Amino acid sequence: MILSKRTQNYTTVSNTLACMSNPQLQQVLSTGKAMHTGIGGASIQIEVENIPVFVKKVPLTVLELEPENFMSTANLFNLPMFYQYGIGSAGFNAWRELAAHTMTTNWVISGQCPNFPILYSWRVIPNSLNQTDLSYWGSIETYLDYWENNEYIKNRVESLSKANSSILLFLEHFPKNLYQQLKDTLSRGNELRSIEYLEQLNQSFETVLKFMQDNNFLHMDAHFRNILADEDNIYLSDFGLALSKNFDLSQTELNFMNSHKLYDSCSYSVNFLHGVLTSYAGADNWDKTLNEYFSNKLLIILPDNIQSVLSKHALVAEQMHRFYKEIQKDKSTPYPVFSLTKEIK
Structure with missing residues (x-):
């Protein structure tokens, strides 16, 4: 897609979403088409001003919502480095995912690198119940056994399973x-x-x-x-x-x-x-x-x-x-x- 069209869509969608209250936003989300559910969250597709938007719901744990940890990109759960590999990890920190999308979006709209989807907006939604999807593993016990019953990973996954808030990432949609x-x-x-x-x-x-x-x-x-x-x-x-x-x-x-x-x-x-x-x-x-x-x-x-x-x-x-x-x-x-x-x- 041509960059000028992408940035035009960014302005339109971002401005519209910025003016929506949480109840108004929830109404739009209720019309969305379910896309994917996985260990890192769920996603739907909506339309804003006739522009398709991909919405990813990233679970926010109680620890990540504590005032001293809000927006923190630190390894809050003290997770081991082998959990960094994409072999079933649930991720380190929701704020890191948001920060990464913010950085890559800035690279796109500044013309430095076009190879990332644009983040139109984001919102923390309280009391949006999440359930960590471990269906591939069968059970949390099987999942933890795979990760050699590491206590920090256990804490992370159990915290995710109890999370009832999330960050909504409103992203550029590609089919x-x-x-x-x-x-x-x-x-x-x-x-x-x-x-x-x-x-x-x-x-x-x-x-x-x-x-x-x-x-x-x-x-x-x-x-x-x-x-x-x-x-x-x-x-x-x-x-x-x-x-x-x-x-x-x-x-x-x-x-x-x-x-x-x-x-x-x-x-x-x-x-x-x-x-x-x-x-x-x-x-x-x-x-x-x-x-x-x-x-x-x-x-x-x-x-x-x-x-x-x-x-x-x-x-x-x-x-x-x-x-x-x-x-x-x-x-x-x-x-x-x-x-x-x-x-x-």
Whole structure:
């Protein structure tokens, strides 16, 4: 979407929402279309002045609402650093997600980087009952067992389950995520267009990830369903695990950021392979498909040019995939920073 149109929509929607009382806003929200419910919150789609708006409800815990913690971007729950990885984390802090969207929105409307959805407005809504969605895990006990029964994670999740207030994030709406856009493009069977799109995708990511690195900003969960897309560009969203050196970080967190400077670039490689391979081979048995690819035993035949594009990411993707598998079993698994840095540079 052209930036001038995006900023025009921002002015219209932001001004309208700013003039609504909470009861008026609740009336608009009641007409919304449910979109998604997950461990990080729920979302709906509404219209404001005939402009589609994506609304994410992020749970606010009692601890985050205490006067001394209001708007704080500190690690309020003293969560361990392995909870930063996008392998089932419920996030560190609702205020961090808001701060990340505020920063990225400023980058968009100032013309520095267009690759994020614009935050039109936000509002704290009290007594808006939330229920942490742990359906994937079956129960809170199963979830905590997966996280090795860490007491700080337990406190975080139990606090989320009791939260009855939330931050509403009113965001620019894009109809597709990148996984859908990629699959649609590759499924058309036009090899030339597929190659052009993949090369454009790689270039777009190289540009935005470089910008994020230069601005000391990490996404930490940039799989293709957390990235929005249209025919023109990509837009990184869902900042539940985002980190910025502008946050109120401990020394441990600063050390983590320094060792993970290239993390988003490395995770892009495995997410890129996932998006392309599942577009051709289907999403079932993803691990099996990826292992077959790494061992040159893939049953489907990929066009040579597609294979060439994938091969540029293969070594980093293989290491990242192995890391993800291992850390899901053992949370003390070290991030392979040195070997990954060697491969990606």
